[in-house]
Amino acid sequence: MTAAMDHFLYRDGALFAEDVPVAEIAATVGTPFYLYSTATLLRHFTLFDEALNGLPHLVCYAMKAASNQAILKTLAQAGAGMDVVSGGEYARARAAGVPGERIVFSGVGKTHEEIRTALTGGIRQFNVESEPEMAVISEVASALGVEAPITIRVNPDVDARTHAKIATGKSENKFGIPISRAREVYAHAASLPGLKVVGIDVHIGSQLTELEPFRLAYRKVAELTETLRADGHDIERLDLGGGLGIPYTRSNEAPPLPVEYGALIKETVGHLGCEVEIEPGRLIAGNAGILVSKVIYVKQGEDRQFLILDGAMNDLIRPAMYDAWHDIVPVIEPEAGVEQTAYDIVGPVCESGDTFARGRMMAPLVPGALVAFRSAGAYGAVMASEYNTRPLIPEVLVRDDKFAVIRARPTFDEMINRDTIPEWL
Template identity: 50%
Template sequence: MTPQPAAANTDLPRLPGQPFFHYRNQELWVEDVPVSTLARAHGTPLFIYSQGAMLAALRAYQRGLAGRRALICYAVKANSSLAVLQTFVQAGCGLDIVSGGELSRALRAGADPRRIVFSGVGKTRQDMRFALEVGIGCFNVESRQELDVLHEVASTLGKRAPVSLRVNPDVDARTHPYISTGLKGNKFGIAHDQALAAYRYAAGLSGLEVVGIDCHIGSQITEAAPYLDAMDRILDLATAVEAAGIPLKHIDFGGGLGIDYQGETPPSADDLWAQLLRRLDERGFGDKALMIEPGRSLVGNAGLCITEALYLKHGDQKHFLIVDAAMNDLPRPAMYEAYHAIVPVTLQERPTGVFDVVGPVCESGDWLGRDRTLAVATGDWLAVCSAGAYCMSMSSNYNTRGRAAEVLVAGERVQLIRERETVDDQWRLERPLDLKP
């Protein structure tokens, strides 16, 4: 456990998200901007996003779906910052939402309501009313009782709600159990063997218009086989639904494509869709409109979380590197035991040590990386990689910590897209005690 002398820096740390993140003269850059410049200007913890990386990831989907009637709906939950949403809306995307709040964000970002799909298992009547009033493109309905409530709300407004039933195909996505959504034991969707009856029921409700079929089997999927299995199950059902006299305008295959966190090699979006479209054509559904809902694969490798080394704490069994970012900023390790590469912002020749990288929150689960070999000293900046998805969007104020600032980089241009949250921001909605003990 004793720190060892460092060798010369002949090998650069592996960086997910290259070429948009790279080392130049021993310094980490985002596109054409040094990370140290941003950390100095905006402080830490700091999220930095590469707009070029986002658009490059989107172009892979656009290439794969070229010539098809397809709508790519970015999954807002992955990263809901307004500037991120605007990046994708302005590049031609629709949006996939899971709450009334996300609908408000989508509209604020300039999304056409007709290019918004509303997913999620717990839509409230208020959410439904809001979505119907603005005229969203489709509701992905997840239960028979939801059909009843949506029918009731739509009828009260004198409208017909466009619906697609999310079907649970009972396909193993081979991913972490917390982000698997397509198995019988998951809370999502209508069971495959109950779906035809649910379609017949939905078609008989005057407040609903059946327009599609939907599935989503999980997240961080790194191989094509689960998608192909799910497609076969959904197309079997689509055949039965249309044979029952219920036409389907579109097929929605969800999202879930994984990214490189620790050397994973998921298929590229264009390669994946080449395989899926061949299967779709073979099954006779090549003329159907398509909808997909990628999230992580568009933004995950487009982000870094920059943090400062506060203390080096040496113990008998473990050495700890305590940094100023924490589980409230970047919750994935605490929630999923997820791996994020952690690399220095400035490469320096100094002794290395093996550290658990931990934050200042009063929880043993507050860690960002285990057993990382780092040449680090107090005051250094480190970059937590692959931090564009499910980090800022899942952040919290635990321990009365303010949410981090965010910046977006496009070439040499930099925009602060979220100011650092202050304590005053946090208690703005709170009220002091009036009821005396």
């Protein structure tokens, strides 16, 4: 059983989400929509939680991957903490019932207001990215008469070997402080009022498909732990970030499993007696969600056929932004042995970038047919926009044989009425 297993499977020729036919949800909700499986979310969280058995730990879900409150509540009830990167995400986590002591606050641009909100509402720690940020946290905490628990994010200068836009651990990236300056920055932190140093933070990137970059980074963190303890700092927590990749295609070499990742953590930092925090997002949410869309037209071009869908780049930006691959499958399973056709699969937005796949081999499809984009649960709905005045699409959550709309599609009136026309018009 691999980490990529999900609960979207064909039964008697129809795609199901757990025990609900996807076509039935489409008939009720309309297309396009995002669809999440409770069982997959919980299974992937549990894989991480169990991988760290034997170590004091907290699995903090990186909620930037998918932040609907129903998803957050599902994971929080299973014992997850949350990794937030904005005041809005902090507010969402709290609204979903996550206690402050299970929320870590990451991100390079925390504002005075965000820091104050977290300190008054409760926070496990701030993962500090820079000295100017540290000074602001000290100032805000002192004004409130509280101590802010902090870790400092060190940049270990390790190549994560992932997409350039989601690599974060090299010396040229904007994240953290160079590990070579850690001792001096920790000494400075210890001298500032209102701060309580509790640990070290590291995060080298996203969608990693091998363990070696983690091994290199975590060994550096282990050495730094010993050094900082010798300098008199109380290093009790190690925030090791997230970043474990998922297979976006069925044929790809499988990324490491959470159990292998957990073994690596135990091997590199297990001897230090620290509480370990990890921040998986994509591996928890990615394969737990699909995007369901409908074919509007099949268009014959000069040298290719186009499948024109009702879903577009504003609904799922990853292919346009990252050249990302998603498996796209028909909701009604094709007959065995049917001859496949090459399609360019596109949306209706007036941009050439609104292309999901080129030359993708699929069984022939007709207008009205439903397709599902697999592995769309992470960085799908959260990155969507209303470009072309296209409504944000619904999100639906399945649990066993039940489904619920967890975010409704707005009407055009609701969208348009958010605008305010000035009196001189």
